[in-house]
Amino acid sequence: MPWFKVDDQFWSHPKVVELSADAVALWVRAGSYAAQHLTDGVVTYGIIRMLAADRDAATELTNAGLWDQQDGRTWLFHDWDDYQPDAVVSKERRQKKQDASALGNHDRWHVARGIQVEGCSHCIAGAIPPAIPSAIPGGFPPSPSPSPDSTHVSESQSRDTRASIGTDEQSAEPYKSVLASQYGIDVARVRKHLDDKLGLMLAPPDVVNVSMWILNKIPQPPRAPTSYIIGSITKSPAEVQQYIHESALI
Structure with a gap:
């Protein structure tokens, strides 16, 4: 699950303090939506309406420099690529987790860590092979067994x-x-x-x-x-x- 990141100083940023509550709510909710659905920060007018917001809130965000308007029905989070999850990377991680969840515990370890274990059909090709x-x-291999001529060790020894x-x-x-x-x-x-x-x-x-x-x-x-x-x-x-x-x- 990707996360929509909000800076801990967002609440007091000069671009934010003059915004209406509706505009702030739209920025947060639309950001969460974009992260979940991997839109790379793109917000359409349909999304805005679905989030119970309007063009006025979108215009506030645009004027404040938090959104970049692409056309009459599309906006883009400003500097999304610098701070938020990349859609391609997030999709790869999501697919990796889905693949791993279908495996047994041992194989889940291998997939998650990129390990190649001999005889494992799920190991990733080209990963670092084990040294044993x-x-x-x-x-x-089990612990070595004592040879017939080995010295016997009693339980009383330290x-x-x-x-x-x-x-x-x-x-x-x-x-x-x-x-x-x-x-x-x-x-x-x-x-x-x-x-x-x-x-x-x-x-x-x-x-x-x-x-x-x-x-x-x-x-x-x-x-x-x-x-x-x-x-x-x-x-x-x-x-x-x-x-x-x-x-x-x-």
């Missing part, structure tokens, strides 16, 4: 000791890179919060799985994914811990 085979839940085994910080970089560019998730922050809140120090790939599980429960991506994930863990620690255990991430 897939960036959707279940697409990340979390720091357990976290240091089989957890090479360099291995987290590909995931951090992918998430930063595609989903905006800070793996290190989420990993630390899981440790602080649940006492579980997960491997980076498992942090990714937990993060994507949380994000895929909502229909649209949040503005601050990392903060949303951390907030969800804080709000529902038992649910997150249950998912971790059921998914055998520890």
